[in-house]
Amino acid sequence: MISTADDLLVALEPLPHAARLRHTAVTAHRLAARDGALRPLLTALDARAPYERRLAALAALTGRDIEHLAARLGDYGDPMADPAAALAAVGRLGGDGGLAAGLLAVGLATAIGIRQNWPDSCSAALVALRRHPEPEVREAAYATVVGES
Known part of the structure; x- marks a missing residue:
């Protein structure tokens, strides 16, 4: 199993963009299931160039590392005025039916x-994901406590 930034980057190298995102997401989800295994990967990716920092953000999203995300979101200013476009992306991603x-x-x-x-x-978008065909996605959606920040 991939556990270091170098291992992940080597595994991603031959893959097309969409497959890289999927592989990063699945790797982060699996590492997050092992207590404390995701954070070293996030830290190592964050110490690199912008591409790797974006991978860290994706890994933090799918690995549900809220502390990492909160630290990065604080760098982006005020909340978006209308989250409709981002929530539409949530709907499209959830409607895909795939794990990643x-x-x-x-x-x-x-x-x-x-x-x-x-x-x-x-x-409502999160509640809809609790009916996703993939059990791991349903589990992640149910594990999210709506209203907690």
Whole structure:
């Protein structure tokens, strides 16, 4: 199993963009299931160039590392005025039916919910993900406590 930034980057190298995102998301989800295994990867990726920092953000989303996300979201200013476009992306990702897209949807819905103080539209998107065909996505959606920031 991949556990270091170097291992992840080597595994991603030959893959097309969409497959890189999927692989990063699934790796982060699996590492997050092992207590404390995701944080070293996030820290190592964050210490690198912008591409790797973006991978860290994706990994934090899918690995549900709220502390990491909160630290990064604080760098982006005020909440977006209208989260509709981002929530539409949550809907498209969740509607894909796949594991990686579903985990991304849960992570994005959670990040938006925290950032926007859990508007009804965000809560509804997360509740919809609790009916996702993939058990791991349903589990991640159920594990998210709506309203907690």
